Amino acid sequence: MKTRLLKNTIASLTVFTAIALLALPSLAGIQYTSKDSNLTVQYGSKCSTTKPSGTYRVRNGVTGNLTALDCSGIGGDIADHKFEDTSGKERCYGQMRQVWSRKVFTIWTIEGAIPGHPCSQAGKTFTFEMDSGKQI
Numbered sequence: 001m002k003t004r005l006l007k008n009t010i011a012s013l014t015v016f017t018a019i020a021l022l023a024l025p026s027l028a029g030i031q032y033t034s035k036d037s038n039l040t041v042q043y044g045s046k047c048s049t050t051k052p053s054g055t056y057r058v059r060n061g062v063t064g065n066l067t068a069l070d071c072s073g074i075g076g077d078i079a080d081h082k083f084e085d086t087s088g089k090e091r092c093y094g095q096m097r098q099v100w101s102r103k104v105f106t107i108w109t110i111e112g113a114i115p116g117h118p119c120s121q122a123g124k125t126f127t128f129e130m131d132s133g134k135q136i
Helices: 002-023
Strands: 030-033 039-043 054-058 063-068 078-087 092-100 104-113 125-130
Antiparallel strands (some): 030 039, 039 054, 078 092, 104 125
């Protein structure tokens, strides 16, 4: 009886763990679009803190790269990246945080201008509600 109970408990824990791991957000190969369709964020297949592992595109023509600040927390409910605009009339850099709670949000903190380019939004923070993400 005890052996059977132990086997059932282990089986239940295994299933629960597998379900929990599948439910955690992953950035690998996922694309998020803001609810207002002004922003698209796309993550590559591997996290990197040394080279871009994601991109973004804003409806006004700005595009840029995302580089993770930390890859150890993958599967958590917050992911922090530095961003750097690569096109657009103005080019800025800063930090972007993606948060998964009941809804998905990205929070963009604009720190300054890419050398040689203007950035009128420096010092501002913008928040976008995102869709739930889709595999690409």
